[in-house]
Amino acid sequence: MTTNYNHAEIYRSFMSELQSSYLTDDAAAPLWSKVCAAIQQEARTGNKFEFLRWTSLNDFSVPEEWVPDICYTALRKSSNWSTKWFPLTRETKVGRPKDFSKDFGTSPILVQHAYHLLQYEEATSSSLVDCDVIFEVGGGYGSFCRLLRNAGFSGLHIIYDLPHVLAIQRLYLGLSGYDEAPDIMGYEPGGHRFCLVTEDTLDRVVGALASSRFRVAFVATWSLSEFPLAARERVLSPFLDICCRYMIAYQPEFMGISNIEYFNDVQGRRPQLQWKREALPPSSYLFV
Structure with a gap:
């Protein structure tokens, strides 16, 4: 496969993808609906070579004061x-x-992402990189995907996100020279690929992974804890029966939802797993 490094061509594809992206009324919390609208606007007016400095992507390319x-x-x-x-x-x-x-x-x-990985490996004495598939909920702009590949992950990295954010991930990972698997069906281990998944294709991915023998890791650093309850159950519940490893980070509360109670309940749904809770004040990690 020949990798396309032409910035202008990749950016044109990105703009076309953004123009056709939309959100249903219940697809995201109001905060993230506003972020997606801001991405769409700033893509037309911002510096296309410095997109990680766009105001709309501040939550993804976090400022230094947010990192302990x-x-x-x-x-x-x-x-x-x-x-x-x-x-x-x-x-x-x-x-x-x-x-x-x-x-x-x-x-x-x-x-921050490297610290996630360090904490996970020290707490569990295992690694994410020897899994066949990583399913990441809310992949930011693709930085963790890049980090894991550089750490030795050579499988399929699936990112589940909102359409506008997936467009950013495709832009970043494409410009980084990474290869995309357009569909999970028929995927066989052997070479790193990324696969971007929306709500419309989630069931197809769940079905394919559930019927496979892949070792699947579930990753959600703060993203899942910022979903509405129905949306987080939609994605997490089926993966509780599929995944063998979990890296989750969450804040105590989000928009009136107690994440402490929610993730205590998650642990109780698969008590046979050796869940480990680690502190990252004021947040917490949940590892397997």
Whole structure:
């Protein structure tokens, strides 16, 4: 497969995709509906080479003050800093990621993502990269997908998100030279691919994974905890019977919903799993 690195051509495809994207009334919380509308507007007026600096993407390419100091400190203190975490936190120029004052070679979001992975591996003594499939709920602009591939993941990375955000992910991952699997059906392990999934194609993905023998990891860092209850149940419930590993991060409360109670209930639905809860104040991790 020949990879297309032509920025102008990839951006034209991105704009075409955005123009045809829409949300149903119940597809997202009001906050995210506004974000999607802002992405659509800013794509027409913003600097196309610096899309990670767009105001509409601030929640995805997070500012440095949102990343706790412990994230970078823990990475630097790791005995694997020079051999693993330093290489994994090196940024690219694609989209012009935000600067990180403690280390100009990385970005706040990449530091945060690397810390997620460090915490998961230390808490579980296992890894996500030896799974066949990673199903990520809310993939930001694609940074975690890139990090996991660089960490050695060579399977299928599926991202479930809103159409406008999927367009950003396709733009970023396409400009990064990654190959897309247009459909999960017929996929066989052997080479990294990403696959972008909307509400319309979720059932097809669930069915394919449920009937496969793939080792599937479920990843949702804050995204799931910001869904309306019906929407989070729509995606999480079927995957509780499919996945063997889980990386979830959530804040205590979101728009009146107690995420502490919700994720306590999630643990109770598969009590046979060795759930591990780790702190990232004021948030929490839930790992298997």
